[in-house]
Amino acid sequence: MKTYDFNQQYISKIEQEVALSTENVQVHYGKSHAIFDASLDFPRFQITSLIGASGSGKSTYLRCLNRMNDRIAQVDGKILYRNTDINSKTINVYEVRRHIGMVFQRPNPFAKSIRENILFALKNNGINDKKELQERLETSLRDAALWDEVKDDLDKSALALSGGQQQRLCIARSIAMHPDILLLDEPASALDPISTSKIEETLKLLSKSYTIIIVTHNMQQASRISDYTAFFHMGHIIEYNQTKNIFTAPEIKATEDYISGDFG
Amino acid sequence: MKTYDFNQQYISKIEQEVALSTENVQVHYGKSHAIFDASLDFPRFQITSLIGASGSGKSTYLRCLNRMNDRIAQVDGKILYRNTDINSKTINVYEVRRHIGMVFQRPNPFAKSIRENILFALKNNGINDKKELQERLETSLRDAALWDEVKDDLDKSALALSGGQQQRLCIARSIAMHPDILLLDEPASALDPISTSKIEETLKLLSKSYTIIIVTHNMQQASRISDYTAFFHMGHIIEYNQTKNIFTAPEIKATEDYISGDFG
């Protein structure tokens, strides 16, 4: 692996309204430094993808954005959401996570029925209206391209689904909460192309009213769906720009190498 | 999802030497029928990819090939390897698995050091020569495109690696055994493009002396690396042919639909 000069980076300014931004975020796992000085603005109602080699810190960074790293890692710096630094100690983290939903790399449905998986958090959130629940159940499953496959088995255990089905269920579960921002960590890495493209369509649709940040290994996916792309390299954000710029004319050598290492 | 006529299938005969073949393999999970009458021949020193929608039974079928389903599912039918039905009760399954290695969808390294992960099975196998072990350690890690990243940390716990690194370690672990046939269940779904392409190159190289069967969701991957492709649909093998035929001129509608659902 080549080594690059990390001072050489290109972070473009966002012209649009910013939904979420980080300022000098540092992450340490114990003594090991995993994210260095990450400062990014995520534009509202856009899809931003985070790309980079395995181990470059994409997941780590993403998990900071809704405070999922709280107990695992030491996160310093500012994360601004609605003019509030949500990385501060006094913040209500539950409220943060309610507005900033997350879907993980490995599917993690609850050991409950499919229905309960979707409705559990909603009910906890005080939504008790039967009709509303039913409606959210159906639309979220539809949006995650799972409805047709499970509509007759809603009371079956979610654990009996295949890996791909489970992952789509997790996406549905997150969507059902109507979050403001949706974080996805390689959500499609376990999905077949049909489901993947459905999910991508969904994300595209959702981006009309949601801000979406997605980690992906799939260059095509990144270029196809995202408006902005950030390139991670060994814990540093090396380049951040509109996706079309990144993929057609990267400013930095490291980015170019990574993208052209790809197999278009 | 459309329904298709499962009688309508196209399984091409293999002209070359056959390394492994199945005859009327049926798999049941309890009462649910997961694989119907799967009969395939896998050509020697070629890469065969298994594609199909999520839940279509690819993993289930693959796991039969080295008896990994033994305690989970009921597998009927014949699996022929070197003129022996390795699905018979009297077979030494350990020997089977030694010659037919497997890499899983989810990385599953042992909670041991990186070195120990690779050497574990070798030592079990009675290889104790220090030099030989060291050599296999290095080449297997190199082949899995992991050597550069871990060569200084061989005694670090494998669990401290990122997901992608872990998966590459698992591949290395399998390669180190010098198996005859290598089964891979979406081995690259957690990998970044650079590692993926390195793995693909490795597989290509390995296919000179190994028979490789790989489950993948990635159409490009299938078309890029595999010589033969089998298309699974709801537990049935619908079409099996040389990869170029499958991707350019599928015989069956279901296959065509699936492939064109893709985003080339």
Next chain:
Amino acid sequence: MNAKKSDKLATGMIYGLVGIVVSILVALLGYILYNGVPDINWHFLTSEAQSFSAGGGVRDQLFNSLYLLVLALIISFPIALGAGIYLSEYAKDNWVTDIIRTSIEVLSSLPSVVVGLFGYLLLVIQLNMGFSILAGAIALTFFNLPLLTRNIEESLRSVPDLQREAGTSLGLSGWKTITKIILPMALPGILTGLILCSGRIFGEAAALIYTAGQSAPSVDYGNWNLFTETSFLNPMRPAETLAVHIWKVNTESVTPDSSAISSASSAVLIIVILIFNLGARYLGNKLFKKMTASK
């Protein structure tokens, strides 16, 4: 083929070990049941114990054992649950936790006599509870707590972290995640622990001799007012349990049929535990299926 041979050898060895264990178990249970079951009859189960004439039964002792068990579990389970959750979910990996763990383990290795005497001095004398079911139940709690706590902690830990992440990422509070998602998944394990503890409570004698007492004054099974002296539910009355009864009959009894009573009581005890085990297991499975909606 060396590996295969050693596999065969080891498997054979394990079968051998298990064979010995099973024969010990079967012989032991067989011995107790063979000696005891012939003397069990309806009269034995429904009549009072006699102090020096033959023909006594174990009605009160049996009831007392059950009542004490329920009471002890009611007291100890919630505490153990809280402590178990603390250890698996909240405790940080530092010296404070180390001290907590060590003290819990020390508690579990205290000899029952010591716990009994401590209970006697603290509960019976100091807190003026007298020899009573309540004092007995609290003394049993001392035993139970470490076992239950440990078991609950481990059951909770065995639930994958993916589940915690799922709950957390949906904005659920840690508490909700634990109680509604992690706990149901850990339930079968917790239940096993509960059964094991119940077994110990049932068989415990030494700690009860000094706390719940060793006499069973006759009580009125029709009196549901637990604040009256004669009520069978009164937690402040002394109560000899089945295990204590066995001990007493074996050591100081002058009844002519003491050995028959002792074997029959042992058999009854084991049968009750058996019923309890199977019942709890059945219930646990049902509960698990219901809570996780798996089929």
Next chain:
Amino acid sequence: SNSSSATKSSSSEVSGKITAVGSTALQPLVEKAAGDFQKDNSKINITVQGGGSGTGLSQVQDGSVKVGNSDIFAEQKDGIDAKKLVDHKVAVVGMAPVVNKDAGVKNVTMDQLKQIFTGKITNWKDLGGKDEKITVVNRAEGSGTRATFESAVLGGEKAIKSQEQDSNGTVQKIVSTTPGAISYLAFSYINDKVEALSIDDVKATDDNVADNKWKIWSYEHMYTKGDPKDATKKFIEYMKSDDVQKKLVKDMGYISTNDMKVQKDSKGTVSDK
């Protein structure tokens, strides 16, 4: 209620709660008597518990319980101020050496018995029995039974270190199953599974105890702190009444104090009654 109620001794108005704790040997007798007593005195609630003579004495001395049951004189216990306690002797218990049946010995002299328990005679053949090692099973240090036996038999010498057991039931079982074993038991625990020895050709019977021909016996005591009052007084009177002494005491294998022709004090001195 105060002293006035104590005078109307037969009225059932007396009420109260009595806890009697202590000697496990005495427990069944008191428990049974208490049960009968409460049938006529429904307002009195009696709890009888074991715990050992030491426990009984220390609890009654502390005032934690009303009655301390003991099979040893309070004077013989360290740490008990006997002056504060009032002794109520409710029964007499005789004890006899017992041996395993195949020892082949039925009678010993007092001196031989002493030599066995001090470890000077170690084989039954020295006593005309089988060639078999003598296994001494003593009673727990500090127990009333042991104190009685040692003061009657050992005359101040120390018993050898040997097995110790604390309950009649266990001793009976051990002696009956261990070849060559010797120990001693209260009369009520002697059955045909063990051989009760005669001493100097005197048989272990109630009658021989009554006139002190049989030397190994002691009282069962119920101690109160100061003179008993109210319910306690009534109950102890009941324990000494003919109802209990003539029937219950005999049924349980004890000897009634009324039948005794002699008395013993805490130092072991026997005098005529």
Next chain:
Amino acid sequence: MDDIQTRLQKSSRATRQDYFGKVICYSCIGLIILLVACILYFIASKGLATFTKNGVNFWNFLTQSDWKPGDVDKYGNPQVGALPMIVTSFSVTILAALLATPFAIGTAIFMTEIANKRGAKFLQPVIELLVGIPSVVYGFIGLSLIVPFIRGIFGGTGFGILSGTLVLFVMVLPTITSLSVDSLKSVPMHYRQASLALGATRWQTIYKVILKAAAPGLLTAVIFGMARAFGEALAVQMVIGNAILMPKNLISPASTLTSKLTTEIGNTVMGTLPNNALWSLALVLLFMSLLFNLIVRFIGRRGNIKNER
């Protein structure tokens, strides 16, 4: 928008729930700690009185073998030597654990790795059942079966460390087994898969992967068994002979700390030397179990460090 902003700053139902949960859990753990502290204080104050109030020399207590708290020796010192009981307690515990561990772990392996569902389903309740058999019953079975058996084979009286060991072996077997089963079960399924896929035999998988991953849990299981053996009184008391003699061999009568404690405690008067001396035995028991725990903790930690690096 402002609404959300304020909600981010304010506590919500979830924070309150979490707070509530924390309070509950911390109180529970606090209660347990308090309890342990109470017991420790109680035993320590009574047990130390032997040395502080009654003037017994602590070193003599640990190293001498004459136990006659009621008497004094020729120099006028109380004879309180606990060595025989300490040695015996250690012997029965360690022997019982040594004997039970292979059987227990073998059974646990059988139940989790080898047996089909039905086999495990049969064994589990049987083993749990055994935990519930009262000590007295074990004691009497020991007295009726094991003591005569030992007497028949080795001669002597049959009472002694060997009989105690055998009884304890049966008593701790279920404890160690069920705890071992738990710890084996908690080894992730994918370890087994990975190992099997590499062609490792079942035994290799068990021995090199599963047992290793479960080692701390297994160690804990054994320690728990030892703790139970250590504290066991009623059963041991019936078969060990209760003679305060230095054990010369495995079949001569001996006495453990607990058996002495149980036999005598009822006959002594609270606050006197004979009573305090017994509490000193309890204190020794406590101290030894503390020591065991610390050793395990130490071993466990070293194991972990090795794994992580």
